[in-house]
Amino acid sequence: MLEVAFEGLMIALQWPAIGYLLLGIMLGLYFGAVPGLSGLSGMAILLPFTFGMDPVSALAFLLGMYAVTTTSDSITAILIGVPGTAAAQATVLDGYPMAKNGEASRAFGAAFTCSAIGGVLGALVMGLSIPLVQPIVLAFAKPEFFMLGLLGLTMVGSLSGRSILTGLGAAALGLLISMVGYAESVAIPRYWMGTTYLLDGLPLVPFVLGIFALPELVNLAVRERPISDVPREQVSGGLVTGIKDAFRHWWLLLRSAVIGIYIGLLPGLGSTIADWAAYGHAVQSAKDKSRFGKGDVRGVIAPEAANNSVKGGELVPTVAFGIPGSAPMAILLGAFLIQGITPGPEMLTTKLDITFSMVWALVIANVMAGLLLMVWANQLQKIIFIPAHLVVPAIALFMFMGAWTASSNIGDWISLLVFGLIGVFMKQAGWPRPPLILGYILGRIMENSLHLSIRSYGWEWLGRPIVLILGAVIAITVFFAVRSHLRQRREAPGPVTSDADAGDPRLSLLFSGLVLLVFAAAVIAAMQWPPTVRLFPVVIGGAGLALSAGAFLRDVGAVRAMNRMLGVSVLPTGAAAADLRRELTRTANFFGWLSALIVVTVVAGQHIALPLFMGLYLMVWGGYSWRIAALYMAAGLAFMVGMFDHVMHTIWYPSLIFG
Amino acid sequence: MKVVSWALAAAAIALGLAQPAAAQFYEGKTVTVLVNYPPGGPTDIEGRIVARHLPKHVPGEPTVIVKNQGGGGGMIGTNYLGEVAKPDGLTVGFFTWNVLAGALGDPGLRVKYTDFGFVAGVANPVVFYIRKDTPPGVNKPADIMKTSGLKALSLDAQNTNTIQQTLALDLLGIKYNAVPGYKGLKGVETAILQGEGQMANSSLPGWRASIQPTMEKRGLVIPLWHLTAAGPDGTIKRSPSVPELQTFEEFYEQVHGKKPSGMKYEGLRMIVDPFTSMFRTAFMPPKSPKESVGIMRAAFTGLWKDEAFLKDYEKAVKNRPNLVVGEEGEKIIAGVVNVKPELAAFMRKYMADVAAGKN
Structure with a gap:
């Protein structure tokens, strides 16, 4: 075994394989760092170039690229709150607040260290476990998948936010949003509002960017402060502190890596979910949960370890049985076939050296990427101290182009704005956003698994042993969450002080009311569909109605209590009122600008609208001179042409004028 | 005499001009191959191979790039080619088309093929396969007739993959339980591997590249029959791509002693x-110039003689795979619409x- 492992290393280090590996790593860092690009688009773009290569070079090239996208995707997640790939969504939750606290360097140190270690662990487990995993993979059929989804939702839903009602309510809302588009079993479109754009479901990227990233952009534009609330001179703890953090929390790092590997092993889940599962676990297992969401380094460590280790896990079923764990693995499988490599037992016998060369490629890529990014970290982190108005146009460009790559349809931008508004609303109202996203991601997987379980096993699936175990874990999770919430309420009565997860109860009341209406409308609309189509929406709608009704009643109580404390008036007075009014006006104004960006695009196309938005924003909001604006516009346009015209071959909006 | 020679000269000039005109038209231009599925899927992979080799076969050697517009079961990209893409000869759609939506209509499909x-x-035939441990045991195709508790897995209920399977089983008169709803042919394969169901069908590439090496060779499944398009004379012969497998019609005759017939068989x-005669299709936007369509047809014909591409x-x-061009293909599409x-x-009733x- 050792001998073959060494042989694999030698093959991986041979020229030209090592050259392709290094090239792959550089490209992967780039695909990960630019929002909208990802390991998946990287795989698709690079695959045709591998046709002419020898098998080891081809695999080293693709794996080198794929391994590191989830290392560099934390750069934008931490710096500007925009996840570089979908796998860094959970990193934003604490990574971005760390940047706001001026600790971007420290977050980088932790993120890159954990990514490297997580990735290496994933690779090693892959090397060791391929012969052992068949029973695990085959034991998790559709019923077990459904229960895993339910467990994930209850974990995240009951742990985030002030109340289990809003947490699970948001999860139900996410599930409901995932129902948009063609039903699982029959081509009956649900909640599609008559637009072809929504027929295939709401795309992930605009939704996530809207819910998480747009509210932060609005915040930057409205509050006019740099990303970091702390001036540069007062920042304590840099890169080295972050690296030490990673080692100090080695036990969490290790557990998160194992979670990632395990999720990778199960086909169909993939890295989008690994980061959330690890984050949920970090919160659940922490004694002191108070810092999560406000810049707790553990909230960076867990998802970053998991989203790299997941890739070693994903490779196992791909290599051992030809079952791709995710879309990028399906492309890699295509590369296998083109190279004449057949997944299966052969990979463990006659082609074991190739299997090991893949393990080594993953190890080398993860370590190299971590080191390279640490060297650059100091330059990168300067962004957080730049005045807000200088970074807003660049982030807007990244965000809008990232959303556009989802389906190259104006619907991508409209969804971005609509969910941006909802994101701002939820943030202010104190409704947790992570369960919403997770519900959306898991919704289709869960409905599909439930549907197939019932059709295949009747109701007997409920008696399967692993299903029963998972069911017990769910019950325990809910029990402890309810108990700790009740205890907290007894210990700390009265309104919560103004911190990140405590929203305005009046806004929360309004939001609960709206969500209540949405669930009611969803259930009514579902009634006309055939049974298989309406089953899931009706069940979710019912649960959502109960949860949001509970939240509504609680909010009514909270508003009454607030009124009693503040006296007769519920409205803030004096300076606070003026501040609030100014903030609201500016937020509305900014959304007006973003809407104008879409209108100008429809009329004159993106090559005019986006640079124009950037230039005008700099001059009007930031008060910069036309020279700076022109320079900025030119750079933005060059980025659009260079990246999206030439590399991605993006399809632009066919505008009225230039169509 | 003079008239004739003038005519000849004119014809020569016209011909002479026509050739360079085509070359001039595509020289220095960029042709976009539009794929109606997202990057990385089988349609995309095949589209990218076509795009890589296409330039040599188009006079003037244009640059060829691939753009993806996935979603809506391939219908968003199809609508885009029909409604937005310009008929300037510079866009070619490389699609997996939706035969059922084309024939029966669908709210998402706004254009006519x-x-x-x-x-x-x-062209591409479809192969059916079954687990050998389906009770009481299946060692040859005919054993499927006496199985019990057979579950037939497939893609979503409106997909050709499902309907061609249920129709075939109904025609044979086998008792089975249809479990449609899997995501992608790989998802179906995984479920067969996990024993969640026993039979399924796949495209030929899926059979050859994946099911055969990972499941048939290990003694887990056997092939049952294949479905392939009728020839120009209406008879159904074994596809030259899988000569070792019997057709569905051969199997039916072996079991029932007569040829299949009736509405279900027509369906x-x-x-x-x-679908099997044109598994993937290349289209140009409506009202594209006849000359460009002709040049592209010639280019595809050239591709299929190009060893490097093949x-x-x-x-x-x-x-x-076999290529279908010209009137034969147009007739097939008209038949669907x-x-x-x-x-x-x-x-419609059957599918519901x-x-x-x-x-």
């Missing part, structure tokens, strides 16, 4: 003939029943 400029199609042929394509799909109303009505689990 007959409106496109048809370039070429790639099966309505799906299988167009070698790459063969690597991806694991067999040498102009399906008999009573057959369409029967199929399958979706509801009542077939």
Whole structure:
């Protein structure tokens, strides 16, 4: 075994394989760092170039690229709150607040260290476990998948936010949003509002960017402060502190890596979910949960370890049985076939050296990427101290182009704005956003698994042993969450002080009311569909109605209590009122600008609208001179042409004028 | 005499001009191959191989790039080619088309396949397979007739993959439970591997590249039969891509002693003939200039004689696929769009029943 492992290393280090590996790593860092690009688009773009290569070079090239996208995707997640790939969504939750606290360097140190270690662990487990995993993979059929989804939702839903009602309510809302588009079993479109754009479901990227990233952009534009609330001179703890953090929390790092590997092993889940599962676990297992969401380094460590280790896990079923764990693995499988490599037992016998060369490629890529990014970290982190108005146009460009790559349809931008508004609303109202996203991601997987379980096993699936175990874990999770919430309420009565997860109860009341209406409308609309189509929406709608009704009643109580404390008036007075009014006006104004960006695009196309938005924003909001604006516009346009015209071959909006 | 020589000269000039005109037209231009599925899927991989080798076969050697517009079961990209892409000869759609939506209508499909400029199609038979441990044990295809508790897995209920399977089983008179709803042929394969169901069907590349090496060779499954398009004379012969497998019709005759017939069989042929004779299709936007469509047809014909291309394509799909061009392909598409109303009505009802689990 050792001998073959060494042989694999030698093959991986041979020229030209090592050259392709290094090239792959550089490209992967780039695909990960630019929002909208990802390991998946990287795989698709690079695959045709591998046709002419020898098998080891081809695999080293693709794996080198794929391994590191989830290392560099934390750069934008931490710096500007925009996840570089979908796998860094959970990193934003604490990574971005760390940047706001001026600790971007420290977050980088932790993120890159954990990514490297997580990735290496994933690779090693892959090397060791391929012969052992068949029973695990085959034991998790559709019923077990459904229960895993339910467990994930209850974990995240009951742990985030002030109340289990809003947490699970948001999860139900996410599930409901995932129902948009063609039903699982029959081509009956649900909640599609008559637009072809929504027929295939709401795309992930605009939704996530809207819910998480747009509210932060609005915040930057409205509050006019740099990303970091702390001036540069007062920042304590840099890169080295972050690296030490990673080692100090080695036990969490290790557990998160194992979670990632395990999720990778199960086909169909993939890295989008690994980061959330690890984050949920970090919160659940922490004694002191108070810092999560406000810049707790553990909230960076867990998802970053998991989203790299997941890739070693994903490779196992791909290599051992030809079952791709995710879309990028399906492309890699295509590369296998083109190279004449057949997944299966052969990979463990006659082609074991190739299997090991893949393990080594993953190890080398993860370590190299971590080191390279640490060297650059100091330059990168300067962004957080730049005045807000200088970074807003660049982030807007990244965000809008990232959303556009989802389906190259104006619907991508409209969804971005609509969910941006909802994101701002939820943030202010104190409704947790992570369960919403997770519900959306898991919704289709869960409905599909439930549907197939019932059709295949009747109701007997409920008696399967692993299903029963998972069911017990769910019950325990809910029990402890309810108990700790009740205890907290007894210990700390009265309104919560103004911190990140405590929203305005009046806004929360309004939001609960709206969500209540949405669930009611969803259930009514579902009634006309055939049974298989309406089953899931009706069940979710019912649960959502109960949860949001509970939240509504609680909010009514909270508003009454607030009124009693503040006296007769519920409205803030004096300076606070003026501040609030100014903030609201500016937020509305900014959304007006973003809407104008879409209108100008429809009329004159993106090559005019986006640079124009950037230039005008700099001059009007930031008060910069036309020279700076022109320079900025030119750079933005060059980025659009260079990246999206030439590399991605993006399809632009066919505008009225230039169509 | 003079008139004739003038005419000859004019013809010569016209011909002489026509050739360079085509070359001039595409020289220095960029041709976009539009794929109606997202990057990385089988349609995309094949589209990218076509795009890589296409330039040599187009006079003037244009640059060829690939753009993806996935979503809506391939319908968003199809609508885009029909409604947005310009008929300037610079866009070619490389699609997996939706035969059932084309024949029976679908709220998501806003264009008619007959409106496109048809370039070429790639043929591909469909292979059915079954687990050998299906009770009481299946060692040869005929054993399927006495199985019990057979679960037949497939893609979503409205997909050809599902309907051609239920129709075939219904025709044979086998008792089974249809479990449609899997995501992608890989998802179906995984479930067969996990024993969640026992039988399924796959495209030929799926059979050759994946099921055969990972499941048949290990003694887990056996092939049952294949479905392939009828020849120009209406008879059904074994596809040259899988000569070792019997056709569905051969199997039916072996079991029932007569040829299959009736509405269900007509419905099966309505799906299988167009879909297997043109598994992938290349189209140009409606009202594209006849000359460009002609040039692209010639280019695809050239591609299928190009050893370098065939070698790459063969690597991806694991067999040498046949090409359908010109009038033959146009006839197939017209057949789909102009399906008999009573057959369409029967199929709509049948598909609703399958979706509801009542077939």
